[in-house]
Amino acid sequence: MVFDFDVFTVGGCGRVGLPLSIAFAGKGLKVVAYDIDREKISSVQKGIMPFLEEGCDERLKLLINKNLVASGDLSLLSRSKFVIITIGTPVEEHLNPQYSAMKRFFIDLMPHFTKGQYVILRSTVYPGTTEKIHNLLKENGVLVNLAFCPERIAEGRALCELESLPQVVCAFDQETIWEVSKLFNLLTEEIVILDPIEGELAKLFTNVWRYIHFAIANQFYMIANQYGLDFYRIYEAMTHNYQRARGLPKPGFTAGPCLFKDTMQLAAFNNNNFFLGHAAMLINEGLPNYIVQKLKEKVDLRSKKAGILGMAYKADCDDRRDSLAYKLRKILELEAKEVYCSDVYVPDSSFISPEELLAQCDVVIVAAPHKEYKDLKLAKDKLLVDVWNFYGQGGRI
Ligand SMILES: NC(=O)c1ccc[n+]([C@@H]2O[C@H](COP(=O)([O-])OP(=O)(O)OC[C@H]3O[C@@H](n4cnc5c(N)ncnc54)[C@H](O)[C@@H]3O)[C@@H](O)[C@H]2O)c1
Known part of the structure; x- marks a missing residue:
């Protein structure tokens, strides 16, 4: 069977789909980035990235309407060898898994599948989903080859990580493993082969492991702070020339669209018997509350204007999904006289500039330490909360 396109990415203008489409198009493949979001499609068609992703702006401009097309036309799916x-x-x-939504999604795609295609699940899924979809396709006589290949990039570093991280390939037969491995070998040399259920768990375990690591740092931070100590002095001592403590991350808001959600997926998979995951969730999600409680002990917040510097879920990023800065804002709105927000990357007409925020507010909390904030100067009479120790003055509240 000869296909007109090599790759058809469903969700192709999203944070995972678009860099992946760009990476494959950059290797000479003909790629369709298919999406249902008209605004994103139109932006990509003009060669403009709908979000920040290092190195993608230039590459998109070079590839668009050549090897890469952005489209809302689902009929192109049947003309593509690999559907990702x-x-x-x-x-x-409430972050409970919804298999019914995935099932519906595949039922809607079914009329477009063509015999011999390779369908690759790249989204993070609830364990067992790939097998269920495999059975669903079989029961409906859809003769495609299904694989699960989890995305493991960190937002902002997608292009370089797609070409440096080993790719995990999972399928139900050798031929599919071979063909899909050949596809990903265009990006990276190393392929790790697992069974689908193992791959699904490997993806969740990876994210949950990170989530728990951050929770450890946040818990240590809160313990030290409770005793009036600056955790960073202890952190530096623990990690200085001491290999075994090197993996300890620094404290800070642990948020975004993946880690918390995937921890809850793993908890659901284990019938909610996941004390460690739930404890990590309480610690990470509780950090904004902790900050506000400590501030209340220090100053009369009701008479203070509070400012949040950085609303994205992490530094140097324009993604606000599940950002704890928004949770902090909600709590402060209850407790402080006024709340102001600022972000150099997240567009919002209600935000003010960082300079204005520093001038206006009595208390400034660094929520996302974007590099642009490094040279900001805060007047001595203002209170700075810097859990990240971004300004090197310690993290004590
Ligand atoms: N963002 C990350 O850093 C990251 C990293 C690893 C894994 N993941 C996983 O990858 C998956 C995608 O995450 P994301 O951050 O790219 O999300 P996203 O919201 O940025 O992208 C999803 C895209 O899919 C499109 N879409 C939704 N329904 C569609 C449909 N029926 N047909 C066509 N397009 C449709 C949306 O319009 C959107 O553009 C998730 O499972 C996530 O957990 C994300």
């Missing part, structure tokens, strides 16, 4: 699914993980508002 990169839509968001189906979860409901």
